[in-house]
Amino acid sequence: MTRGRAATAKRLETAQPSGGQEPLVVYFDDIGLVRDLFGHYDANLAVLEEQLGIEAVVNGNAVALRGPREACVAAKVILEHLYNRLAQGETIGVGDVTGAIRHASVSDTSEPGTLKPKAQQIKTRKRxxxxxxxxxxxxxxxxxxxxxxxxxxxxxxxxxxxxxxxxxxxxxxxxxxxxxxxxxxxxxxxxxxxxxxxxxxxxxxxxxxxxxxxxxxxxxxxxxxxxxxxxxxxxxxxxxxxxxxxxxxxxxxxxxxxxxxxxxxxxxxxxxxxxxxxxxxxxxxxxxxxxxxxxxxxxxxxxxxxxxxxxxxxxxxxxxRELVGRIVEAYDRAGNTDRSKAAHSPANTLAESDSDIPESGKNR
Structure with a gap:
């Protein structure tokens, strides 16, 4: 570990509450890419924290991850994967972070910066x-x-x-x-x-x-x-x-x-x-x-x-965005409720009861 990395690691460790497990520290070489990786006001890291249940503390070009070990390892793989995409000229947003979380496989972390299953890509003229x-x-x-x-x-x-x-x-x-x-x-x-x-x-x-x-x-x-x-x-x-x-x-x-x-x-x-x-x-x-x-x-x-x-x-x-997903789910629940009400409406109940009457007993 270089002197700079050692100093950064020391600051990251001392920034954590005592009594917990050692944080998983991830380093990146290009500070310019790191700014894009973490997002405006660390918005991308906030998504990782919320969805994986971890804590991320930034210091320069490094980030310390604290929380359940498997979740921290998944976050490390996701960050390395997104960093590699940035290095290839892609742009990264909150949606990409959410997508990477969905693709992440905690059990396969042997190759840094990769996700399994690997996300498919399309290369177009613009992006x-x-x-x-x-x-x-x-x-x-x-x-x-x-x-x-x-x-x-x-x-x-x-x-x-x-x-x-x-x-x-x-x-x-x-x-x-x-x-x-x-x-x-x-x-x-x-x-x-x-x-x-x-x-x-x-x-x-x-x-x-x-x-x-x-x-x-x-x-x-x-x-x-x-x-x-x-x-x-x-x-x-x-x-x-x-x-x-x-x-x-x-x-x-x-x-x-x-x-x-x-x-x-x-x-x-x-x-x-x-x-x-x-x-x-x-x-x-x-x-x-x-x-x-x-x-x-x-x-x-x-x-x-x-x-x-x-x-x-x-x-x-x-x-x-997450809100759209919640809107869709709410409408689905409302639709199921409406169908349930319709099925148990007095008209349907009467129709079902009427269907049980023998033909000879109807229209008397």
């Missing part, structure tokens, strides 16, 4: 995107393996963003010729002709989340150039009929708002050399009353077919 949850890693692996992938789950799990990032990376790498984005325009009833402007003007409001992801991964200039040349195509679902989409990355977002007929039509557009990604949130079906979503029927019908995969995200996979 490297690292999966923040094991489910996101499984999603990216599923996209690599299969030609048709369904991704379902609540808002904030990264279904759409990762689909666009994966497709953008494939386009940049020359693995496909075109990127085609589609989404049902439920609010307009798929009847877009009466809306003002050209086709892009008509569908822009419905596809804004896809644009946001494109701009974040490819940059605005690249996206605008791709739209002008046709390399990136925005196509409303209603205009997909009769086409064969070859050598393309095709994304259908908000697929829970497709009927069975619409979704079958879309899925059968898949041509040679293409991949198709279909995303949807089972809790946000906006179809008119009396129309069922075709997404869940399609997943069930196509289950077990080679080259078709399905990733189902859970509430625990929400990565936007």
């Amino acid at each position: 490297v995107i690292t999966a923040r949850t094991p489910a996101q890693s499984a999603y990216l692996a599923c996209l690599e393996k299969n030609d048709l992938v369904f991704a379902t789950g609540p808002a904030g799990t990264g279904k759409t963003y990762l689909a666009v990032a994966f497709a953008a990376a494939a386009l940049e790498a020359g693995l496909c010729d075109r990127l085609i984005l589609s989404r049902p325009a439920v609010e307009a009833g798929e009847r877009l002709g009466f809306l003002p402007g050209d086709m892009r003007d008509k569908v822009d409001p419905y596809l804004r989340p896809l644009y946001d992801a494109l701009y974040d991964t490819l940059g605005s200039e690249r996206v605008e150039r791709g739209l002008d040349t046709g390399m990136i195509e925005i196509a409303p679902l209603a205009f997909m009929r009769g086409r064969t989409l070859s050598n393309a990355m095709v994304i259908l977002d908000e697929a829970q708002n497709c009927t069975a007929v619409q979704l079958k039509m879309f899925l059968t557009r898949l041509g040679e050399g293409s991949k198709m990604i279909v995303t949807g949130d089972p809790t946000q079906v906006d179809l008119p009353k009396g129309q069922d979503s075709g997404l869940f029927e399609a997943i069930e019908i196509l289950r077990g077919i080679d080259e078709i995969g399905h990733i189902a995200f859970a509430n625990s996979d929400v990565v936007r």
Whole structure:
């Protein structure tokens, strides 16, 4: 240990309350990266403290970790992993820290700065995107393996963003010729002709989340150039009929708002050399009353077919921020309560009682 490190370690040890176990001290070489690693006002360390139940004390380019031994070892592995990502030019935020915690394996600490299972990554023109949850890693692996992938789950799990990032990376790498984005325009009833402007003007409001992801991964200039040349195509679902989409990355977002007929039509557009990604949130079906979503029927019908995969995200996979996850869970609880009340309502109870009456005893 160098004289500087020895002095730092001494200060860290004396800063701890007496009577406890020795802290696990982690050192980093680049003080500039350390500032980004710990976060503004040590916000990233605060996440580690809260979620792992440890205490982190900073002194220069070192941090002392105190708490349950396994949790401290996990925090050390996470910090080294995030530091290595910073050294490779990535940026780190609170969401990345939370994602690293989810990926951390306390039992595998033999290789410094690594997590197991290793998080999948996508390298795009603007940035490297690292999966923040094991489910996101499984999603990216599923996209690599299969030609048709369904991704379902609540808002904030990264279904759409990762689909666009994966497709953008494939386009940049020359693995496909075109990127085609589609989404049902439920609010307009798929009847877009009466809306003002050209086709892009008509569908822009419905596809804004896809644009946001494109701009974040490819940059605005690249996206605008791709739209002008046709390399990136925005196509409303209603205009997909009769086409064969070859050598393309095709994304259908908000697929829970497709009927069975619409979704079958879309899925059968898949041509040679293409991949198709279909995303949807089972809790946000906006179809008119009396129309069922075709997404869940399609997943069930196509289950077990080679080259078709399905990733189902859970509430625990929400990565936007912790509050969003709590909001989703609260709505789920409220929905379950409403269904329970409906099942035990007087009308349903009467109907169930009436169903027990023999046919000969009814309508007397």
